[in-house]
Amino acid sequence: MRAPLGDFADATPAPERLDVLTGPVADAVRDWRGSVPAERIVYVDTEPEWADTATFLEHYGPDLLDRSANCVVVEGRRGGETTLAACVVLSATRVDVNGVVRRRLGARKASFASMDTATGGTGMEYGGITPIGLPAGWPVLVDPAVVDLPYVLVGSGRRRGKLLVPGRAFAELPNAEVVEGLGVA
Template identity: 80%
Template sequence: MHAPIGNFDSAEPAPDALDELTRPVADAVRHWRGSVPADQIVYVDTEPEWADTATFVEHYGRELLEQSANCVVVTGKRGGGTTLAACVVLSTTRVDVNGVVRRHLGARKASFAPMDTATGET
């Protein structure tokens, strides 16, 4: 299988790569009810050191800048409570964590969630 965009070394249908996915993502693929069949969701293996948007598009293909999105997980804190939010934005857009996201969460403080939290709790 070839990824529909980008220059990835390998790509495969997400249902065939469940062992490579975090538990919540694998569960979402297993129980997929979207308008596109699950076997059309493509899994590509990427390296964490290429996760930064500029590095990602330089390595995997410049066309990805206009055709992809980023998902960042934000932690909002107010009093003793914590709220997590997944923010999906076009790769050409910055997430306004301390403005828009913080206000939307009703938080006094907002920051990017640690990687363990982002992959384990969302």
């Protein structure tokens, strides 16, 4: 199959590659619900040492920057309560953690989660965290620019491989909320 974006040698519908996805991501693809069929989610094989955005773009093409998204885990704290959430923004932007995210979570303070918290909470590898397969109950905040794209390149749960996902599917993820101003330049 030809990848819907980018120039990847190995592109396969994600339901056919459950064996290479982490458990939570494979379960989410297997149990997929929504208006976008699971077969439209495409797994592409990529080199794990090139997983970080800047290096990835060097090897797979700078034109993917405007069609790639990062999924970052954020902690919101208020009193003794901590809320973990995922934020999905285009790779060319950054997450407005101390403004939009903090307010949306009703937190007094918000920050990026530590690597141990992010990987331990998601069951995914650092540098490959994806909004598909996150723990039940986690808010998933999505920038509208992600939803508006025909396809978006995002992590697969591992550093090896990426998922190409129709943008509108992000708005249909469990606990997803499209949030204006989430990604800022």
